[in-house]
Amino acid sequence: MLMNFRIFTVNHQKISSLHMNNMCCCKIIASLKRLKPNIPVGRNYGSLPGLIENDIKSLRSIINPPIAKIRNIGIMAHIDAGKTTTTERILYYSGYTRSLGDVDDGDTVTDFMAQERERGITIQSAAVTFDWKGYRINLIDTPGHVDFTLEVERCLRVLDGAVAVFDASAGVEAQTLTVWRQADKHKIPRICFLNKMDKTGASFNYSVETIREKLKAKPLLLQLPIGEAKTFRGVVDVVSKEKLIWNPNSDDGKDFERKPLLEMNDPELLKKTIEARNTLIEQVADLDDEFAGFVLEEFSENFDSLPAEKLQTAIHRVTLAQTAVPVLCGSALKNKGVQPLLDAITMYLPSPEERNYEFLERISRLLLPFADQHIEIPSLTAGNIALTVGLKRTVTGDTIVSSKSSALAAARRAKREGEKDRKNREVETLLLAGVEVPEPVFFCTIEPPSVAKQPDLDHALKCLQREDPSLKVRLDPDSGQTVLCGMGELHIEIIHDRIKREYGLDTYLGPLQVAYRETILSAVRVTDTLDKTLGDKQHLVTVDLEVKPTQSSSVTPVIEYAEDISEDILKTSQEAIENGIHMACLQGPLLGSPVQDVTVTLHSLITHPGTSTTMISACVSRCIQKALKKADKQVLEPLMNLEVTVTREYLSPVLADLAQRRGNIQEIQTRQDNRVVIGFVPLAEIMGYSTVLRTLTSGSATFALELSTYQAMNPQDQRTLLNQRSGSTKVF
Numbered sequence: 095m096l097m098n099f100r101i102f103t104v105n106h107q108k109i110s111s112l113h114m115n116n117m118c119c120c121k122i123i124a125s126l127k128r129l130k131p132n133i134p135v136g137r138n139y140g141s142l143p144g145l146i147e148n149d150i151k152s153l154r155s156i157i158n159p160p161i162a163k164i165r166n167i168g169i170m171a172h173i174d175a176g177k178t179t180t181t182e183r184i185l186y187y188s189g190y191t192r193s194l195g196d197v198d199d200g201d202t203v204t205d206f207m208a209q210e211r212e213r214g215i216t217i218q219s220a221a222v223t224f225d226w227k228g229y230r231i232n233l234i235d236t237p238g239h240v241d242f243t244l245e246v247e248r249c250l251r252v253l254d255g256a257v258a259v260f261d262a263s264a265g266v267e268a269q270t271l272t273v274w275r276q277a278d279k280h281k282i283p284r285i286c287f288l289n290k291m292d293k294t295g296a297s298f299n300y301s302v303e304t305i306r307e308k309l310k311a312k313p314l315l316l317q318l319p320i321g322e323a324k325t326f327r328g329v330v331d332v333v334s335k336e337k338l339i340w341n342p343n344s345d346d347g348k349d350f351e352r353k354p355l356l357e358m359n360d361p362e363l364l365k366k367t368i369e370a371r372n373t374l375i376e377q378v379a380d381l382d383d384e385f386a387g388f389v390l391e392e393f394s395e396n397f398d399s400l401p402a403e404k405l406q407t408a409i410h411r412v413t414l415a416q417t418a419v420p421v422l423c424g425s426a427l428k429n430k431g432v433q434p435l436l437d438a439i440t441m442y443l444p445s446p447e448e449r450n451y452e453f454l455e456r457i458s459r460l461l462l463p464f465a466d467q468h469i470e471i472p473s474l475t476a477g478n479i480a481l482t483v484g485l486k487r488t489v490t491g492d493t494i495v496s497s498k499s500s501a502l503a504a505a506r507r508a509k510r511e512g513e514k515d516r517k518n519r520e521v522e523t524l525l526l527a528g529v530e531v532p533e534p535v536f537f538c539t540i541e542p543p544s545v546a547k548q549p550d551l552d553h554a555l556k557c558l559q560r561e562d563p564s565l566k567v568r569l570d571p572d573s574g575q576t577v578l579c580g581m582g583e584l585h586i587e588i589i590h591d592r593i594k595r596e597y598g599l600d601t602y603l604g605p606l607q608v609a610y611r612e613t614i615l616s617a618v619r620v621t622d623t624l625d626k627t628l629g630d631k632q633h634l635v636t637v638d639l640e641v642k643p644t645q646s647s648s649v650t651p652v653i654e655y656a657e658d659i660s661e662d663i664l665k666t667s668q669e670a671i672e673n674g675i676h677m678a679c680l681q682g683p684l685l686g687s688p689v690q691d692v693t694v695t696l697h698s699l700i701t702h703p704g705t706s707t708t709m710i711s712a713c714v715s716r717c718i719q720k721a722l723k724k725a726d727k728q729v730l731e732p733l734m735n736l737e738v739t740v741t742r743e744y745l746s747p748v749l750a751d752l753a754q755r756r757g758n759i760q761e762i763q764t765r766q767d768n769r770v771v772i773g774f775v776p777l778a779e780i781m782g783y784s785t786v787l788r789t790l791t792s793g794s795a796t797f798a799l800e801l802s803t804y805q806a807m808n809p810q811d812q813r814t815l816l817n818q819r820s821g822s823t824k825v826f
């Protein structure tokens with residue numbers, strides 16, 4: 095239980111042991127100056143906050159701004175929607191950087207890993223801290239690729255709000271749905287930013303419709319675009335009835351004009367804006383009683399004169415309650431619409447105190463993150479995001495508390511409350527939600543360059559696993575090889591690459607294999623006896639048990655005990671029995687894959703006095719293996735949800751290819767000029783698909799894959815697979 099209580103406990107007080115008053119002012123200034131980070135060559139950074147002022151008052155406000163002025167936000171989206179480009183603009187306009195980074199040139203601040211810069215994608219979340227109009231914004235840029243879903247989840251847990259970035263020519267895409275569901279789970283208030291309004295095919299209305307239909311969210315249109323695709327020039331602020339036009343001659347988007355909409359200049363646009371504003375007021379009044387009362391009392395006849403600030407405050411409340419989502423638009427690449435997005439972040443997303451965390455943190459070293467650079471800070475108030483180092487046993491998903499006794503108190507309280515009501519609010523605020531680790535679907539063997547390097551490889555894998563629990567590492571009991579299990583081809587490729595770059599080890603990967611599972615179709619009862627004499631001690635166990643199929647979709651077997659199993663046996667041997675059962679179910683008789691959907695019933699267990707628990711486990715395990723071998727068996731294969739976005743001209747070859755891959759097409763949607771093919775396909779058939787799809791469509795199509803379920807293979811495919819495997823070395 096204690097394990098669940100590591101990471102992040104904060105009280106709304108300053109951390110007393112590191113309190114600034116306890117330190118000499120000059121010492122703080124000196125240490126901050128010393129800690130000025132190395133600036134990478136090639137980028138031009140502005141002054142990092144905390145390094146300019148030398149009086150203690152401003153240092154205090156830099157490190158610990160008032161909590162109401164803090165926004166901890168994440169940026170989340172489908173791959174390539176433009177999160178990193180938007181983040182780059184945000185950093186530039188806030189003064190954090192002095193030049194614009196470009197994903198396509200590989201010089202962005204938040205994609206600082208070598209692999210990210212080379213591939214132009216985000217793999218690891220990066221945190222940056224900057225100020226905007228008197229607010230402190232701690233921002234996390236998260237990956238969009240489905241292989242790194244867990245990385246998104248581990249960030250969402252500590253955020254107070256998020257910006258969901260969409261490609262306005264595609265609207266809601268497959269991975270948007272996944273991250274949206276994760277944000278729902280963690281109850282994160284959100285703002286939507288429809289990016290790429292400059293792109294051919296961009297459609298504000300279509301994207302808003304997909305938010306309504308696919309995400310089942312209520313969009314609040316706070317802006318309207320002025321022009322679309324090539325003609326996109328700016329936006330209308332619906333709340334204030336102003337138009338914002340960016341100067342076409344400005345190359346960094348800093349120069350834009352904000353003007354009230356006037357009847358004589360823009361009659362049509364003004365009419366459209368008033369209609370949109372009236373709709374917005376009605377929508378917000380429907381969702382917020384306080385605002386409804388205010389509107390009815392004073393402005394029911396004339397929405398037009400309703401003050402913008404009142405509407406903004408009500409939108410803030412509605413966003414916080416997550417009953418609706420504000421929608422803004424722009425083009426990060428063309429430098430339009432990012433400054434109003436920053437305003438909206440400060441105006442509508444909550445401060446940490448509005449999110450009710452009551453935690454206390456006590457840590458030896460604290461660092462403020464600036465992407466890949468860190469500044470050590472002496473103290474931190476609640477609501478901030480900071481890094482800490484040196485926690486050797488902490489893994490992603492843990493909650494840290496200040497002491498053992500408070501962890502125990504929290505565990506007791508959580509248990510009590512959890513028994514009363516699993517969804518109890520108090521428990522939710524006490525603990526940050528853990529991360530849900532998805533099942534790995536691929537595996538391959540990994541070998542160090544020499545046997546002497548095996549300990550170094552083990553160490554590297556141990557460190558990488560603590561950071562990324564979706565990476566599983568196990569030892570193949572038959573061959574003694576190390577086996578990596580991951581979320582996808584890209585995931586394993588990146589891990590391989592990181593071992594080389596970060597740990598200096600040139601490892602060899604075996605061929606990538608699909609993680610199959612096995613199950614049984616009939617019940618079997620078996621008895622087995624183990625009789626071994628070690629030294630002068632006899633170990634004698636006889637086990638009688640039954641395995642039968644169940645519907646649990648889980649690799650954890652259901653364990654039952656027959657009525658005549660005595661309390662005494664359970665007291666002394668239950669742990670050994672269950673260890674034996676779990677061990678046996680990890681290796682099915684067909685492929686050596688984990689066995690799912692089974693119930694094991696223990697009918698009797700007879701032991702000679704002095705028999706060790708290890709021998710009991712071994713006998714139970716052997717007995718189950720025997721039973722599994724005798725039963726009718728079935729291989730289960732991972733079935734993936736697949737979404738392919740392809741232009742009309744390439745639809746036929748893509749469909750023909752999917753038919754050969756045992757694909758099952760459910761639906762073909764029309765999205766502007768594109769077709770979106772939605773269906774299922776067995777994972778084994780889709781390995782290396784990105785290369786095939788690129789060739790088939792001249793690089794114009796994109797696809798997203800996600801595990802749907804494990805399904806039974808048909809007898810013929812199963813036979814082919816088993817024949818192939820019996821010829822090759824067994825890895826699992």
Ligand SMILES: Nc1nc2c(ncn2[C@@H]2O[C@H](COP(=O)(O)OP(=O)(O)OP(=O)(O)O)[C@@H](O)[C@H]2O)c(=O)[nH]1
Pocket residue numbers: 171172173174175176177178179180197198214215216217236237238239289290291292293424425426427428
């Ligand atoms: N036309 C257009 N292209 C854009 C815009 N914003 C980003 N892009 C391009 O879209 C591609 C993806 O942009 P990124 O910023 O890397 O997207 P991302 O969401 O961070 O991608 P991942 O981190 O890999 O999920 C790049 O080629 C960008 O240049 C935009 O506003 N308009």
